[in-house]
Amino acid sequence: MPDKHPKPQLSLVKNSAGADAAAQSSAVKVRNFSAYYGKNCIISDVSLDLPEKGVTCLLGPSGTGKSTLLRWINRINEETENASFSGSINVLGLDVLEGYPDVTELRRRTGMVFQQPCVFPCSIYDNMLMGLRNRKLSKSDARAIIEQSLKSAAIWDEIAHRLEDPATSLSLGQQQRLCIARALVLKPSILLLDEPTASIDPVSSRAIEDLVISLGKDIAVIMVTHNIIQAKRIADHVIFLCDGKIVEQGTRTHMFSMRSSEKTRTYITEEFCDC
Amino acid sequence: MFKARNRRHFSEQCFALAARLSLIICAGILLFLLGSIFIQGISALSLEFLFTPSSSFGKSGGIFYQLFGSLLMVLVAALLVLPLALGTALFRNSYNNNTGLAHVMDQSLYALNAIPSVTYGIFGLIFFVNLLNTGISWFVGSIILAIMMLPTVTLSSYQAMAAIPKIYHENAAALGLTRTQIVRRVTLPQSFHGVVTGLLIGLSRAIGETAPIMFIATAFSGVTVPQSLVEPVSTLPTHILELAQQSTDPQALQNAWGASLTLVLLAATFSGLALFLRSRLNSEGHQ
Numbered sequence: 001m002p003d004k005h006p007k008p009q010l011s012l013v014k015n016s017a018g019a020d021a022a023a024q025s026s027a028v029k030v031r032n033f034s035a036y037y038g039k040n041c042i043i044s045d046v047s048l049d050l051p052e053k054g055v056t057c058l059l060g061p062s063g064t065g066k067s068t069l070l071r072w073i074n075r076i077n078e079e080t081e082n083a084s085f086s087g088s089i090n091v092l093g094l095d096v097l098e099g100y101p102d103v104t105e106l107r108r109r110t111g112m113v114f115q116q117p118c119v120f121p122c123s124i125y126d127n128m129l130m131g132l133r134n135r136k137l138s139k140s141d142a143r144a145i146i147e148q149s150l151k152s153a154a155i156w157d158e159i160a161h162r163l164e165d166p167a168t169s170l171s172l173g174q175q176q177r178l179c180i181a182r183a184l185v186l187k188p189s190i191l192l193l194d195e196p197t198a199s200i201d202p203v204s205s206r207a208i209e210d211l212v213i214s215l216g217k218d219i220a221v222i223m224v225t226h227n228i229i230q231a232k233r234i235a236d237h238v239i240f241l242c243d244g245k246i247v248e249q250g251t252r253t254h255m256f257s258m259r260s261s262e263k264t265r266t267y268i269t270e271e272f273c274d275c
Numbered sequence: 276m277f278k279a280r281n282r283r284h285f286s287e288q289c290f291a292l293a294a295r296l297s298l299i300i301c302a303g304i305l306l307f308l309l310g311s312i313f314i315q316g317i318s319a320l321s322l323e324f325l326f327t328p329s330s331s332f333g334k335s336g337g338i339f340y341q342l343f344g345s346l347l348m349v350l351v352a353a354l355l356v357l358p359l360a361l362g363t364a365l366f367r368n369s370y371n372n373n374t375g376l377a378h379v380m381d382q383s384l385y386a387l388n389a390i391p392s393v394t395y396g397i398f399g400l401i402f403f404v405n406l407l408n409t410g411i412s413w414f415v416g417s418i419i420l421a422i423m424m425l426p427t428v429t430l431s432s433y434q435a436m437a438a439i440p441k442i443y444h445e446n447a448a449a450l451g452l453t454r455t456q457i458v459r460r461v462t463l464p465q466s467f468h469g470v471v472t473g474l475l476i477g478l479s480r481a482i483g484e485t486a487p488i489m490f491i492a493t494a495f496s497g498v499t500v501p502q503s504l505v506e507p508v509s510t511l512p513t514h515i516l517e518l519a520q521q522s523t524d525p526q527a528l529q530n531a532w533g534a535s536l537t538l539v540l541l542a543a544t545f546s547g548l549a550l551f552l553r554s555r556l557n558s559e560g561h562q
Contacts (some may be wrong), residue, residue, distance in 0.1 A: 074449065076445055076448055076449055079441075079444065079445060079448060104451045104452065104453050105451070107448065107449055107450070107451040108450075108451035111449070111450075112449035113449075114442060114445065114446065114449075116442055118440075118442045118443060118446045120443065120446075120447075120460075120461065121464075121465065122464075130447065130450055130452070130460065131450035131451060131452075133452065133456055133460070134451065134452075134453075134456075179446070182450065183449070183450070186450065186451060
């Protein structure tokens with residue numbers, strides 16, 4: 001019986017010209033994608049490929065459709081009123097609409113962490129258990145997975161002795177790492193991060209950045225940010241979006257030292273975009 | 276310019292005075308009413324009064340069966356209304372994507388809330404007692420009270436659900452939880468206080484109602500603990516009504532005050548619990 005969700009063989013997309021070549025080995029393939037809220041077009045005719053491993057930063061000023069694009073990859077935007085899209089998004093070899101008739105399967109394969117740390121008002125352990133509800137696991141197996149995920153999210157040492165404490169008792173930085181750990185229990189192939197450090201302090205931000213770099217070695221991490229310094233620190237691949245269009249994309253080296261677009265140069269050096 | 280400032284200052288003073296006066300009048304009426312009931316009723320109130328059956332058409336004895344009847348009817352009404360209100364609120368909050376239908380639902384609930392309570396009684400009389408031939412039944416009374424409470428409990432539950440930040444739903448959905456699992460794991464636990472608050476507010480209103488149950492569920496005297504669903508009970512509001520008709524008798528009047536105070540205390544207990552839960556909900560929301 002053929003695998004319903006075949007694992008793509010990937011290599012990093014080197015630059016915009018190399019995008020098509022890498023299309024066969026991408027975790028996410030986006031083709032002629034436009035996104036709308038009601039009649040407002042937020043993203044217009046975007047095509048891109050996101051590699052199977054490594055950290056991809058969607059960079060650009062506010063309101064350029066970075067989060068919207070991210071939110072369509074796991075169809076979480078379906079929950080938003082008047083949101084729609086045209087074109088196609090292919091995640092792990094399957095079309096997000098036709099390949100995943102059960103959207104929950106898509107979401108289990110693509111973990112997501114939002115801008116605001118959001119823990120459920122229950123214990124730390126129950127928060128971690130939330131994603132495992134669909135899997136019939138023994139208590140010891142569930143505990144092992146939870147421990148592993150907390151270790152992967154570099155928070156185990158801080159909270160191992162207080163798993164039964166309310167998750168709301170953690171600091172914001174810890175809550176955000178807990179959210180990442182909570183997403184990791186599902187062992188996703190792709191992790192979507194929507195400005196995960198936007199509302200936390202610099203020390204916690206650095207901890208999360210280190211975590212993102214470490215996770216990027218094994219899975220595809222797609223992170224929205226408008227923090228240029230952060231993108232420079234953590235990204236393997238950068239996609240610069242402006243006014244709902246891709247201005248330029250490529251490896252970190254390409255984007256931060258050999259960039260060709262004037263708009264990219266202005267944004268990266270002056271943190272200003274006139275598009 | 277000086278005159279204009281003086282005029283503005285004067286109008287502000289007048290407005291503040293009018294607002295204070297309104298508050299004093301409202302609080303005064305409430306205090307007078309509650310104070311009268313308390314002062315007149317406290318002398319009748321005792322454990323013996325609460326746990327002794329009435330006799331001589333209420334003139335002597337206590338209010339045991341009336342208290343029992345009232346509590347039985349409203350608690351069964353609560354059991355009937357809770358799943359219905361919760362289901363409606365959940366549909367409105369989590370399953371309905373049609374804004375037109377949501378609008379119709381809201382308007383219908385507000386309209387249902389505005390119907391005079393006696394109309395519910397007449398409906399019960401025509402539909403249950405006459406058409407379905409149930410006879411005078413405390414259970415029919417509970418059904419009618421449940422219908423009467425439905426808008427309050429539904430709207431309160433829905434508002435509690437709608438107040439849950441959308442980010443919780445999105446986080447749960449992003450973890451691969453199905454809609455039903457999100458309802459069970461996120462919506463219901465987080466709106467629990469709001470649902471119970473609505474239920475208690477509904478109960479505090481229902482327990483004092485006389486008109487909707489007078490024709491269909493209660494008897495003025497001679498009833499004890501009902502042995503089946505289709506027997507009448509006696510309730511505090513109808514007992515007070517009966518005693519008020521004998522107000523020339525000092526003993527009946529004294530018992531009427533005692534029964535009134537008991538009813539007020541019951542309603543206040545439900546309202547107080549609702550207030551407590553609401554304040555707890557608010558404080559949790561600010562955390």
